[in-house]
Amino acid sequence: MIWGRRDGPVLPTSTVGESGLLGAARIAVDEAGVGQWDALNCLVEVLLEVDAAGDEVVARSALALVAGMPQLVVRLDEHARSAPWHGHYREPALRQAATWFTGASSGPAATALASMHGDGRIRKRAVAAMVSRPCTEIMPFLVLRTADWAKPVRDQARAGLAVLLADDPAVYLPSVLPMALRLQARLRAGFAVNQVRAAVLATREQVWRGLLGSGGRRQRRFVFDIALSQGWLRLPDYVTNAETDPDVGIRVRAAEAACREAVWTRRLDVLRRLAGSRRPEVRVVALTGLVRVGRDSDVAVHLDDDAPLVRAVARDAARRLGIDARERYRTAVSATEPLLGAIAGLAESGSAADAPLLRPLLSHPLAKVRAQTVRGLRMLDAVVVGELVSLLRDPSPAVVREVTAALRPLAGAVPPDLPWELLADGRVELRRAGYRLLRGRGVGVELRAALVLALDPDPRLAGRGKADVTRLARGVERTTWCRNPRPQLSVTATQHTELVALAARATTVLGEDTSQKLATWLARTRPDG
Template sequence: MDRLVDVLLEVDVNGDEVAARSALALVAAAPGLVVRLDEHARSAPWYGRHREPAWRRIAERASAMSSGPVVMALASMHGDGRVRERAVAAMIARPYAEVMPFLVVRAADWVAPVRDRARAGIALLLGDDADVYLPAVLPMALRLAARARAGFVVAQARVAVLAATEQSWRGLLASVGRRERRFVLDTVLAGGGLRMPELVTLAESDPDVRVRARAAEAACRDSVWTCRHDVLRRLARSARAEVRVVALTGLVRAGRDADVAGHLDDGAPLVRAVARDAARRLGRDAREHYRAGVDADEPVVGAIAGLAETGSVADAPRLLRLLGHEKPKVRAQAVRGLRLLDAVVVGELMALVRDPSPAVVREVTLALRPVAGALPPALPWELLRDGRVELRRAGYKLLRGRGAGVELRAALILAADRDRRMAERGKSDATRLARDTASTTWRRSPLPELRVTEAERVELLALADRAAVMLGDETSRQLAGWIADSHPVE
């Protein structure tokens, strides 16, 4: 933070307003950085080798008539309220979009004169030219929304959105971040500013799940009231599950159970649940429907999932038959169904533990973890050293919960993995095990005991030495001491 202040001051010294505003734009683009800089400006302001001269220069240069936007923004964070108030007045007199986040912070200031002047300036600027200032105000206002005294700017932003033209808030929806887009959408929906075609477009194509769900909810509610069943059917065919379930709920309220029951084989669990409820009202047996879908020549993946949700152990043979199916999706769903029905057959699933499909391997691993003790002892270790990353991940998961010695050995092997994410996982678990061995004054639980044979102890020391670069000196030292102090077993 000190270095950032120095760099910003160097930019301001050159007197280039374009460069100064560009530098401020980089800082203002990250609301969290502005907040951190503001907190840093007041944390022990006279402590450190160069903090006092920097903030003294800021206060002196802020009083000059020719001070630039960078100095004004930094001065608005000064520990002296009079300096902050002068900086706020200067930023309002020469408003730039780049300084608006700093002005928003001061609108929640603990000193009333500073706070009141900042609030008045923001209200006037948003009222005069919301198209320019609102995109700069909104991210910081929402970032500070949970703070005391921060509600004023959020309310002003909401008023500005409600008063904006359709073209203005459309531009906001297309340009601002996810949190801001959600705020704009909720505000516009509250004001009734979106028409049905726009709601449908947002529900079908927006990249944010919350925006899609809110738009779909508004569209479906209006469609139910106006009997626009065609819109409900269109949204029920959406590729997004959160949109489909809202549309089907609308069809249920419109009394169109027959349309809803046609989604029994949907890929989303909540959609299937709504469809089953509609089928029940129509007198249809959803379980028999799923059994027929599973027994078909070309099994339906949604029917396999539905049978797992409604069936029993008696349906396990139907799913076991699908473990050799040519499609990976069918095999993976069959394994998942057996797990949900509590009908796992270890011998059948072991044949799929090296399946070519990573999705099948994941499902098999989840199914075998509760019965990992029934597996051949060498299998998880073989998987942990396999060339395929998904098999190494499976082997590691199957070794979890088998005692400190097994978990430590597996974590040390994984810490040297060539896959970065796997190595980070091994490092994290090895570090956790090392920290658990530390004796502290507040610890009440017993220290974990490492019981290994002499050969296993030698292997653990070799693995810890190989992973030392990844683990760091402190963790390696803790592990070496823990392994050295372990009690050998016969």
């Protein structure tokens, strides 16, 4: 069996066909990605079965499914040296890889799994087989062994990796790079990262550009940083990355590089183009560049931008030009269709005296305007409870969220029954609002609200309620050295009876441990009066 041709990429799945073994491997990989010990054990068994079938193409295709997930490779390596302390489990299937692995003639899956064996001698033989018959699908497992705790295994893996990357970086870099970066934080992982960096520096432009345009965020940032430090990119490349790259870190660094070069070369067209980007982090860098070249007039037109930092830069430019930004905002919010940036800008630069200009917008037909207006009134410290209570049942969840945030500091002025009515409403956002308004009203109220929420049909709300009940119940059993005081439950006899009934209903949701703690707490509590 020859599975190690360096220039022999694995055939596409479409040419291999969805065989039963490959389909089983796909299912096992998906389950192992989110599963626990038994799912990983099942994946190892499936990979060994695929390898035993003797079909090289299918075996490499199955191994590629695992190799494409560095986190799963790391979990398999940890799985090889672990065993559950409870449950009816067999011995880890990965330990059986030693019986399947016979040396360089073994299949790729058996070799990869043998490289994770607890016996260092077996791992060393597996590494030798990887190096003598390399393939892209097995490279992540070789990278893992470059950080092995056994020096003979580690040295052999490092020597093999260095030779392979030096001989053909274009073939092996795409599979080595993600795994090396995944191990970057490990104690002995520096060698693999340095080898990858050296390979990227020595490779052709076509290769590093391919790595920059594919892979995960960590890989693309790594390659971009190298390209940036080496000056491989030009101004058009920076502009393209700043406008289109999906990663905010790359966008910002590309925008900074593009604007820096545009400032030096007085390329105002580039600065204006990036100042019109839909990405706020790009716009603010471009506006800063325009400020440095003395184009305050181009910057001041962004006074009503949606991004807070952009508005701040624009206000600073307007100040130098003698423009009254606050007066501009006052005029803009009085228009028929006020811009959200103008409302936010007035809240940032105005005072409570400007609140009358915003209050008419609470009834604006656009939900985003109403939500921004509520946020602006909160920033101006001009919230009137009576005006906002009616908006708690607004059709827009965004408005409800903003009104709840504005009313929380003033929850004592809200009608006392209203939060409980919201907590029983049919809309999820209203139940969430009611629960938030009940926070901070005493342990008894918080416990009752959390028990009600734990029974909520919405999974996220129910999880929040369960977590809060658990926190309160565990807080009662805190030891004396804890800084936070134990929650003191002060309730009437009627309230105590209601809490006991709610606790009984929520038993199946809370779990045995929390329910027992809660029952003990309620049993020890003596109602007032």
